[in-house]
Amino acid sequence: MSWQQKIDAALSERRSADTLRRRHAVSQGAGRWLIADGCKYLNFSSNDYLGLSQHPQVIRAWQQGAERFGVGSGGSGHVSGYTTAHQAFEEELADWLGYPRALLFISGFAANQALIAALMAKEDRIIADRLSHASLLEAASLSPAPLRRFSHNDTQHLARLLAAPCPGQQLVVTEGVFSMDGDSAPLRETDRAARAQNGWLLVDDAHGIGVVGEAGRGSCWQQQVRPDLLVVTFGKGFGVSGAAVLCSESVAAYMLQFARHLIYSTSMPPAQAQALSAALTVIRGEEGRARREKLTALIQRFRSAVSTREFTLADSQSAIQPLIVGENGRALQLADALRRQQCWATAIRPPTVPAGTARLRLTLTAAHEPQDIDQLLEVLHGAG
Structure with missing residues (x-):
């Protein structure tokens, strides 16, 4: 097998399993909002948990x-x-x-x-x-x-x-x-x-x-x-x-x-x-304490309202709130459905996570507002 054949086979295998990774070039992506291709999304994929990248x-x-x-x-x-x-x-x-x-x-x-x-x-x-x-x-x-x-x-x-x-x-x-x-x-x-x-x-x-x-x-x-x-x-x-x-x-x-x-x-x-x-x-300082308290309140707001009849919610009290959907294709479809409703979330699939546990890795931050969580919940309910 040549170098090119080896590369092509590996990529083809990823495509057929719905595990091919893709990057999206964004013009803004760390804070509350993500902007990509001229569209504005509520950002639920950032690890900027306290919103300090914009401070x-x-x-x-x-x-x-x-x-x-x-x-x-x-x-x-x-x-x-x-x-x-x-x-x-x-x-x-x-x-x-x-x-x-x-x-x-x-x-x-x-x-x-x-x-x-x-x-x-x-x-x-x-x-x-x-x-x-x-x-x-x-x-x-x-x-x-x-x-x-x-x-x-x-x-x-x-x-x-x-x-x-x-x-x-x-x-x-x-x-x-x-x-x-x-x-x-x-x-x-x-x-x-x-x-x-x-x-x-x-x-x-x-x-x-x-x-x-x-x-x-x-x-x-x-x-x-x-x-x-x-x-x-x-x-x-x-x-x-x-x-x-x-x-x-x-x-x-x-x-x-x-x-x-x-x-x-x-x-x-x-x-x-x-x-x-x-x-x-x-x-x-005091501002950091206030941001952590706000983040905790947003996490509780999300977890208390998300429908566990429609999704498997991981046992997490952190800013990372994974929704386990199982199949790779379904995770991709769910991410696409959220983006059509101006919510940006990333589908995580094997080999990053074990086979059969594809998920939306939702992250909440202190930059979010309560109405952002409510919008996410509404969109998830519709997609579910």
Whole structure:
């Protein structure tokens, strides 16, 4: 089979299974409204949970940072790309979350890949929740350490896997809030199981940080757990992009020597670090509290009124509200039906989610208004 035949066959297989992914070029897409092809839609696909991507204080901080530092960092942090803006935000973030150190990464994907690649050896073992993010599972699969998966949120299954003999170290991997189902991990029980076998716990809290917990400190703070490795990302609750690893002094020193994603990648723009600092100021303050309360009220409004006779609603109290429809084609049809009524929602299909669980991944944000939720519910009822 030639290269072209291989590519054509793979694409044909995706088309026939209704799993072919497509991108839509939008002229506005992070906030309450999404504009595509000149049409305006209520946006129920954004991860900008607190609406901070449009916040004037965050935008102004980025503009001021660009005027001071320029629009790029100019290099790896190990060469010339680590600025006082990066340093200040790392220190602010570590203090806020109660860790000795924070290391900034260009993305959550890069942070997860860097951690697992740098830390794990062939005599070690990775035990991950089956529904962990693709960046974690891919990194584990590429690692020399064997990967075992425990049933979703099943800490008894985790404990049994941890109890099996292992010549090296064991790393338990999970998320705070799961990106496709919107449910939360039982972090206290997970942490207890890991510590009983002298394992380390890595929590990716991409969808919890800024949104849950005291002052938005995330899922671990909410459940009073301090994992050995905490990954937080800034493309959701912070409304920007990038990520950070929270860890001990020794792990930070080790990562600075051996994390290739840090050493060989251009660091995030200093202006971005300044914008993230401004976003954190909002999250920690009274306005952040008000936005979280508004988001909680919108989630309750949606869940109390959506018809479970027409849809299977995932057990989620987060901003992620998946409607499970099962068949890939039906998920695509439902997304199209919503768009015809000026509501933008994305159909998520395998391999992103397990076969037979295609869904609309609806996301609610503090930028929405109660009437937006009512309109969504009305459209869903008609489509159902």
